[in-house]
Structures are given as C-alpha cells and as structure tokens.
Amino acid sequence: AQRVTQPEKLLSVFKGAPVELKCNYSYSGSPELFWYVQYSRQRLQLLLRHISRESIKGFTADLNKGETSFHLKKPFAQEEDSAMYYCALRYGGATNKLIFGTGTLLAVQP
Amino acid sequence: GAVVSQHPSWVICKSGTSVKIECRSLDFQATTMFWYRQFPKQSLMLMATSNEGSKATYEQGVEKDKFLINHASLTLSTLTVTSAHPEDSSFYICSASAPLKYEQYFGPGTRLTVT
Numbered sequence: 001a002q003r004v005t006q007p008e009k010l011l012s013v014f015k016g017a018p019v020e021l022k023c024n025y026s027y028s029g030s031p032e033l034f035w036y037v038q039y040s041r042q043r044l045q046l047l048l049r050h051i052s053r054e055s056i057k058g059f060t061a062d063l064n065k066g067e068t069s070f071h072l073k074k075p076f077a078q079e080e081d082s083a084m085y086y087c088a089l090r091y092g093g094a095t096n097k098l099i100f101g102t103g104t105l106l107a108v109q110p
Numbered sequence: 111g112a113v114v115s116q117h118p119s120w121v122i123c124k125s126g127t128s129v130k131i132e133c134r135s136l137d138f139q140a141t142t143m144f145w146y147r148q149f150p151k152q153s154l155m156l157m158a159t160s161n162e163g164s165k166a167t168y169e170q171g172v173e174k175d176k177f178l179i180n181h182a183s184l185t186l187s188t189l190t191v192t193s194a195h196p197e198d199s200s201f202y203i204c205s206a207s208a209p210l211k212y213e214q215y216f217g218p219g220t221r222l223t224v225t
Contacts, residue, residue: 044216
C-alpha cells in the first residue's frame, strides 16, 4: 500500500539557516509527489510538484527514486516560511487521490 | 482564481442529530471533489471521492451510511454527518479539482463539535 512518511513533527531553525524537510514514500507505481503548505489560519495550498521541477519561494524538492525520497529544501530560511508542510503522493491514476504525510511544522526563529 | 469555500466554518451539534457541510468551487467547475478528515495534530485522511452526478467512492473504513456525500452539481458537494456522536468531532476539509487537472484546491475546513 502507498505511504508517505515525514519523520519530523517540528523543525526549528534560525532565520538564514538552511532548511530540509524530509519526506519518504512507498508506492508500487510511478510516483507523483507534491509539497503542500498551510500557513497559520490559512487553507492548505500547493507549494511544489515534482514534475514541474521548479523553485517556489526559494524552495526546491528533488525526487530520488532510489531512496524513495522527496525532501524539501531551502538554502536560507525566512520567518515567513514558518508554516505546516505536508508531503503528498498522488495515487489511484485518474481518480487523482492524494495521501498525505503527517506534516512537519517549520518554525523559523528571528 | 480556483477558490473553494466551505460552509459553515464551524458547527456545534448535539449527539444524535445530523449536520450538513457544503463545499463549493466558486470560480471553476469541479468534476471531482474530495472530503478529508483531520484530527488534531494529525494528517489529512481521505474519506471519499465525489464525482458530479455519480455516487461517491468511500475509502476503506469510512461508513458511507454515516457520512452521506452528494455531488449534485459541478460547483457543489455536500457532506452530511448523520446521527453524529462525539467521536465524529473533527476538522472536515474538502478539495476540488477541475477536469483533467491534477491540482486539488482546498477549502478552509469546517470544525465540527458534537456534544
């Protein structure tokens, strides 16, 4: 069965420090992975999709099929990056279903 | 664009009563809507997938007679929690996706408290 694992519940860093939010997945098919972000008192929104291979708000994420990982990285954290980050795996083909990891709360200290 | 609303944002109901939650796509047609449940400090758990004009598909372990889903139009899906019990208290979130699009747009969620 498909699974998404985010081992860290909380990641606290200082402003300007590098950030890496870990995500590992288990899926028998061809994986399609996403990072979603939820800022305080806001709804969940898409941050990154691995297929796009783009950088959003300075964040990047590379799919490593050998390690079954999709870690989210940013070289210099900003206070406004503080939020809940969820890694998600799309499965079910045309049904477009998502399975989410448990989330990591990123706290960027001034 | 791509805004999804939910109503109500929070609701308190008595045990044994039913409560309906609406999910609307405001500026696009959503052929598929999804209903999630989120317990405190836990992840989103998919409850069911709702396609316009057809019966919802429920995930394993979700009681379809308790969580009634209706997707009557391309912009509206409803979740009715029937005969609610305190253990149904949770945060319910819907999302919607447009035809042939991968991205799901999420609503703000509805906090249900059953007393």
